[in-house]
């Protein structure tokens with residue numbers, strides 16, 4: 001039975017144009033790409049359709065995304081290799097300096113957000129889970145049981161840019177334990193005091209808790225140098241981020257690769273001072289894509305210029 005996975009691939013033509021700028025040098029050459037965030041395999045399909053000699057290694061930590069992507073990419077047969085896991089862990093196992101492109105389309109997919117049972121939504125009742133990989137890590141409910149008030153307030157402020165983080169954190173801690181999404185969303189709404197905001201008052205807090213539960217910033221910071229390591233000279237790293245904190249990490253890493261400061265590898269050791277050339281100076285804004293999912297997106301691309 002085919003599984004349904006409705007997801008709009010953000011900035012698709014812009015990404016393919018910048019990630020795959022040149023065709024293979026000869027009819028026997030293959031170009032190798034890593035899609036760190038397969039999701040519904042929209043970007044991967046476009047990479048594979050872009051040239052018949054393109055191949056991909058596709059990664060996702062979500063079993064449902066892996067299932068949907070495996071089904072969608074089956075027609076490409078041995079041009080595709082699929083790996084389930086967190087992208088920083090999988091990138092660490094890939095051979096250095098052999099790939100032509102690496103893509104990261106960060107954050108969550110529409111099916112993860114829209115299915116109440118996954119526990120990401122503040123609008124649909126479900127267990128307070130929020131794990132992309134349901135076999136690993138701890139759920140949002142368990143995380144909220146363990147966290148102290150100051151750490152929670154800092155997470156809401158940093159990862160959610162929530163200005164009322166302290167009073168929301170206090171109310172969440174007082175109302176523990178939390179098992180379902182809607183009661184938590186209601187608590188945040190009441191504690192925040194937002195009355196006429198355009199977005200739901202729990203939007204920023206739910207985003208922040210999700211980022212913490214999945215260690216999204218830790219994954220990104222570890223993965224960027226590893227992605228660069230897998231690229232060959234002239235290979236490109238494309239990252240689509242969805243909030244300013246992620247975008248700032250990508251922007252600074254890219255800038256460091258141009259030699260302003262020596263970038264650090266995944267183990268904290270300085271790398272060669274000039275390793276990359278920025279292809280998109282200000283990044284490509286999501287507003288180039290009319291789909292509402294793209295509203296806050298930004299695509300940045302770096303070309304590796306060291307060996």
Ligand SMILES: C[S@@+](CC[C@H](N)C(=O)[O-])C[C@H]1O[C@@H](n2cnc3c(N)ncnc32)[C@H](O)[C@@H]1O
Nearest residue numbers: 009037039040041042043060061062086087105
């Ligand atoms: C925005 S969606 C990708 C959509 C995809 N580009 C497409 O066109 O269908 C992000 C996907 O990345 C996965 N993901 C996010 N962070 C991850 C990580 N650190 N390791 C592995 N997968 C991750 C999520 O599970 C989700 O399926």
